[in-house]
Amino acid sequence: MTTEISTPTLEERLDRFYAELEGNDLVPLWQVSGQLMRSAPVPSTIPYLWRWSTLRRLAEMAGELITIERGGDRRVLSLANPGLQGAPFASSTLWGAVQYLGPRESAPGHRHTPAAIRFVMEGEGVWTTVNGDACDMRAGDLVLTPSWCWHDHNNASDQPMIWFDGLDLPTVNALDAVFFQPYEPDELQPVLGHGISERIWGGRALVPAGMDPTVNGHASPLLVYRWADTDAALDALLAERPGPLVTISYTHPVNGGPALPTMACEMHRLVPGRRSRPYRKVGSSVYVVFRGAGSSIIDGQRFDWSQGDMFVVPSWSTLEHEAIERSDLFAISDRPILEALHLFRDELFDQAQVVHRVFSAKGDA
Amino acid sequence: MTTEISTPTLEERLDRFYAELEGNDLVPLWQVSGQLMRSAPVPSTIPYLWRWSTLRRLAEMAGELITIERGGDRRVLSLANPGLQGAPFASSTLWGAVQYLGPRESAPGHRHTPAAIRFVMEGEGVWTTVNGDACDMRAGDLVLTPSWCWHDHNNASDQPMIWFDGLDLPTVNALDAVFFQPYEPDELQPVLGHGISERIWGGRALVPAGMDPTVNGHASPLLVYRWADTDAALDALLAERPGPLVTISYTHPVNGGPALPTMACEMHRLVPGRRSRPYRKVGSSVYVVFRGAGSSIIDGQRFDWSQGDMFVVPSWSTLEHEAIERSDLFAISDRPILEALHLFRDELFDQAQVVHRVFSAKGDA
Amino acid sequence: MTTEISTPTLEERLDRFYAELEGNDLVPLWQVSGQLMRSAPVPSTIPYLWRWSTLRRLAEMAGELITIERGGDRRVLSLANPGLQGAPFASSTLWGAVQYLGPRESAPGHRHTPAAIRFVMEGEGVWTTVNGDACDMRAGDLVLTPSWCWHDHNNASDQPMIWFDGLDLPTVNALDAVFFQPYEPDELQPVLGHGISERIWGGRALVPAGMDPTVNGHASPLLVYRWADTDAALDALLAERPGPLVTISYTHPVNGGPALPTMACEMHRLVPGRRSRPYRKVGSSVYVVFRGAGSSIIDGQRFDWSQGDMFVVPSWSTLEHEAIERSDLFAISDRPILEALHLFRDELFDQAQVVHRVFSAKGDA
């Protein structure tokens, strides 16, 4: 009697091999390297714009419908980039949102390792208390709530207030480094004073001896940047450098680095009449139109914007701005992270180098 | 005729509100904040171990089956953490893999922004050329291929060779910062010499004047760390500090930072007889058992290991080691990233503080 | 006949030995170590005070007598500490002086590696041009002329002006690092504008993108610090911290270090009624009384001062201040040098710890 042993074909052997890899939690690089290693970044984040009229309407609706019991202690609507499959992130690395605080309401205290900024679109009468320092919020002001600092928001006025929230949350989350703690047992921290950090750390290159610049860890000890100062700095810079675009960075007053070690904050002033030079960089940005009107072209796609609109620029996308009136664009980005890891690159083009068909963005944008 | 206008119920209004949010690419924070903001990190990465016997067998099978045409110019089997839904990543931030290079074969040149290390498990006769410097690879050696440095691998011997590959790829990918370039037009770079970096930068705190320490950007100019030196350093450290665990970091010889700005490399020597103190830190690690046998307890789950095994420790998982013979564990981690962003935390416990039921890991591990 | 060879005595041998050392340019440590190695610093610099009435009278006399031909292009009277054997230095490390510029006069341009500051006691109408930037000088302003920056002084008014000059010259000289160059062929640099650095670098923690913060090397890119800002910062600090003494440091707006890498500039505000806590530090200071009246006790020696007076505090001397009216003391010190070399130490005492007989200073002081 003979036993026939059939020799497996190469195809069979390969099938078995790949099955065994999968069964042993191994992935063959040669089947995924094309996806993983592209010649330049291919972000999932897409260029996108949210209209202020929509944001405001829905934020007000939240104010009406979302009571404290339903989650109303943080009425935040998060920009969810359509490229990110439903994740509540404006880009792969940045959180952007509008927050609505009703008249006489407070958002209770907590702290977390993700760092946040608040940029005030309009209104006044609200303050954010950060480690006991009540930071009054008015249009154009930037308020920091650095990593692991206690913070709550308080509206002492009879008007609701809406502002922009920016966080490094997607990155801190990707690094499995999120810690969170509610303030207890009270809802709100005691207020030690208003504007303390401004008085101590808000000088013009004047630093008080004997005060600790690390009160907020590696973040800026200055918690508020006032619009009047930003406005004046932009004017002065425009006097030295013609437009169409000048940029001011909000910095740490003692080490000159970014106000937050994980998130850059900038204000761009655009002068109408000339398109800014095409520019791209590694890392994404979220823009908030503080004042003005115009459009931005992101990888050839035109987004028209006016006051209050918010839009996202993905990593390595080419960006051009064109204002139709003098405009101020506030922006956050992940640039400090990329610089800290020595992964930052950027390129500034001449207009002629970037020849692309400009088309209008679809949908709401 | 009368028209009846039905007032919508609150439920209907809420439904409509949530539908409108979704239709406008907005997510209500109050429905996701519980997931996003946890009191401590809750990684998707799970503790996991791959056996050397399996890794080696499948690597050899790849050597046999995967010809150049089928992707055999980089025969890499990537550790795919079961918690990461099929992604070819050992942890949320780290790539770990085994690479197989057949006798007389070469892996062609390329460069990419993710940084890589090679840790040699066994064998000799292979070198990795990095920017023209041929780095000979022998058991226990660590070879760097820093971000954006040209590199290829060459086996001049009649034996295949297998080594461990570690990369920061998941993080660079999450930051949309991956760039890649094949070496052209030849497959391999010209070799300027063997061991150049060792001769120039391998002194004991002796640095040559007039040589540029930034040849590899912010990574170490020293590309190879020899086992004999690591072994001697571990012995000397054990002479000063009793075990059960001593650790040596591979560093940048000129700035004392980590050898790579995005990935820490360490060698741990374990002495049998005593369990190491429980320890946890933010950020994940991949361990490679270079020599010895023992077990590691990760969040109470015991993983027995012996030579060649590889295992993953997720962020904030409590880790204890217990060797049954003198053992050397090589490890990579994302610690430099967390430190650069000021998100690093760690805790060392006394044995008694960590009371958990130790159970054996399931499956292959 | 016998020849007697006399064996030298020990004394003779020692004499011969010491003579031979001297003849070979060698010094026996054991004869000088007592002088060189003291338990704490024993400076040659002595505490000393110059009266404004004297300084002003002699500066005006210089204005009258010292024509351009006689050296009148830099009518500077240098404080010569009586402990320093005629050297024109206020302390072993600092230069202090009054400079007089007549109506419609200019002090021609030059540059040098020693860095200088100008602190304006009174008057206006003069500017110092630094690398083309005309810095207007008014009472209470601080103007920098950093190392190796071109500078000249110009009086466009019909009044003479007197200010305080501070330099790190003694230290740069001790290090054999003085370079000097006259501006040529014209006497004065072209003026590119007035207050350029203030507009660009004078923001409150707001930094312009794309401008080079190293225009003045390692010194501050901001060249002028205005009295109104200093005054406001002192007031704000006093609101947070009760006196009797608060201190503001003039800093580099981008790196937070001292305005000049070799010389610290500070303004101290004293509130009457309480003596400041005794304090000593390594390194010397020169004080200029901008406003007010009071006294300072240096190693127990009392110096009464009023507006315009200047005094020197040697290294490691214990210093106490006591104002009889609200007073502002401007000061320069060598502290950045001592810190850069890790030689800085200081001590703050409780009043009771320092029991010394306070006696009045002799002579003019």
Next chain:
Amino acid sequence: MTTEISTPTLEERLDRFYAELEGNDLVPLWQVSGQLMRSAPVPSTIPYLWRWSTLRRLAEMAGELITIERGGDRRVLSLANPGLQGAPFASSTLWGAVQYLGPRESAPGHRHTPAAIRFVMEGEGVWTTVNGDACDMRAGDLVLTPSWCWHDHNNASDQPMIWFDGLDLPTVNALDAVFFQPYEPDELQPVLGHGISERIWGGRALVPAGMDPTVNGHASPLLVYRWADTDAALDALLAERPGPLVTISYTHPVNGGPALPTMACEMHRLVPGRRSRPYRKVGSSVYVVFRGAGSSIIDGQRFDWSQGDMFVVPSWSTLEHEAIERSDLFAISDRPILEALHLFRDELFDQAQVVHRVFSAKGDA
């Protein structure tokens, strides 16, 4: 009766003015600025050489004549640069000396803020204990006694030993920052072990986790640099770079800076046959000929040297070397000070650029 009032002449008024300045401790800049501000450094330090035969003979004489009672616990002969008017300093910023320790003798413990190095010319059997770590001294070794570290020297052999002492004392003294403390009550510190720092910090870019790199403040935690390592590093560097001159810096193993924050230590290897390119830098150096023979040309003045000779190169002097056999020159310099204060400059010339008459040095040199 008429009273005649004689109007003083201008000369009389000037005389009176200058007298009044002097009487008020003021110096007119215009009479000293020519001395103070020269176009380039004009050091008092002169180029000078001390012969080993002389140094050794006088050191041995000191061993014989200078008993403990006469100061023999530190038998140090200090190089006194003839340009420095009798001061016991090799240059304006550096101390250089030979120290003699007799058989079975000890030099008692003390500490001081000036930092010191010991470079061993010949012999063995002596150790310097630094903060409890006994550092064995053999020919070619460099031993550090950093600022404010306890140290004593011990000769356990039956032979005397002579070595080179280098200190930053002149600079620390000029800054009025010298502190000194004798070890008490015993003469010698307890020895915790031999070569501790070498075992912990002597790895090749391998750093032990959990050990404090700031044990010696800002100085290197590694206290000894062995000749075998220096020799190997010089050989390896020569293999990469042809001579006539290669240089190795002794560095801090963790921050890559100089071994001491105030004093650079270097070893230069010269290959015969070609003169090194003319070079000058701000700051002075003291050279010690460890091995070989040749000559150095300092500002055109030739100094022939052989083993053991010591010579001084002043600030900004042009230096060329020409070996007649393979030679190793150890050198200390003040370069870290000048770099920390941003006062460092240097220039490397082509041979043809420096046309000067080379003349032989006078006297002993």
